[in-house]
Amino acid sequence: MGILEIKNVNKRFGGLQALGDVNLSVAENTVHAIIGPNGAGKSTLLNVLVGKLIPDTGSVMFDGQSVLGRKPYEINQMGISRVFQTPEIFGDLTVLENMMIPIFAKRDGAFRMRAIGAAASEREVIEQAELMLESLNLADARHDHSAAMSRGNKRRLEIGMCLAQEPRLLLLDEPTAGMARADTNNTIDLLKQIKDERDITIAIIEHDMHVVFSLAERITVLAQGSPLVEDTPDKIKGHPKVREAYLGESA
Numbered sequence: 001m002g003i004l005e006i007k008n009v010n011k012r013f014g015g016l017q018a019l020g021d022v023n024l025s026v027a028e029n030t031v032h033a034i035i036g037p038n039g040a041g042k043s044t045l046l047n048v049l050v051g052k053l054i055p056d057t058g059s060v061m062f063d064g065q066s067v068l069g070r071k072p073y074e075i076n077q078m079g080i081s082r083v084f085q086t087p088e089i090f091g092d093l094t095v096l097e098n099m100m101i102p103i104f105a106k107r108d109g110a111f112r113m114r115a116i117g118a119a120a121s122e123r124e125v126i127e128q129a130e131l132m133l134e135s136l137n138l139a140d141a142r143h144d145h146s147a148a149m150s151r152g153n154k155r156r157l158e159i160g161m162c163l164a165q166e167p168r169l170l171l172l173d174e175p176t177a178g179m180a181r182a183d184t185n186n187t188i189d190l191l192k193q194i195k196d197e198r199d200i201t202i203a204i205i206e207h208d209m210h211v212v213f214s215l216a217e218r219i220t221v222l223a224q225g226s227p228l229v230e231d232t233p234d235k236i237k238g239h240p241k242v243r244e245a246y247l248g249e250s251a
């Protein structure tokens, strides 16, 4: 039984079947990649997992509890945290202030933008945020405006902001999209470090096969809304059905 169990999930948009009978089990403390050509249904599936979309049929269980019908913040409180394709940080705030937001939210059970102004007195929160920035190698940038950071560092900060919520399942939506190779490799190293340092399950949607094969222990290939194959990276690499789905090669 995986920490995440997706059973018979279907989702239609009008006449289009975006997800068709998706069955997927993600084992605890593994990195599971979901890959597939454009339009395969990857983002739709992720949106179902975080409560942004409700499937027409099927079930999604996280650690034995249904996520369906819950609001995104409730799913977040269950221990699922998502990193978006475009970094979701507050450009007007410093790196440290950004990092304090999820720590406040975790402590107070609410997102309180105004709390930032009173943050000087919140020694404990600042200390936690600084520790997190150190582990992310962002300590030197803590007083910089986050808008000025490189794309790689923005992503690093955003991943850290998710981790501050202490999720058990981290969902990554193309975490290296638009990055230069050096930033991509730094992000791979960061995710490996995170995986080594904590009990966490990672589900990643990614187009860059270098990232997928560097990180994933299991890979599910989605094509036209349904899982085509699920296997280890070695088996997936030369799989004729996968080549066919991506390249239109005949099997």
Ligand SMILES: Nc1ncnc2c1ncn2[C@@H]1O[C@H](COP(=O)(O)OP(=O)(O)OP(=O)(O)O)[C@@H](O)[C@H]1O
Pocket: 013, 016, 018, 036, 037, 038, 039, 040, 041, 042, 043, 044, 045
């Ligand atoms: N809100 C929506 N309304 C109508 N159709 C949608 C909606 N969201 C997605 N679709 C369609 O559902 C299908 C699956 O889209 P989805 O974005 O999940 O694919 P994807 O695998 O994430 O693709 P990509 O790799 O390009 O991001 C596509 O045909 C898309 O056009």
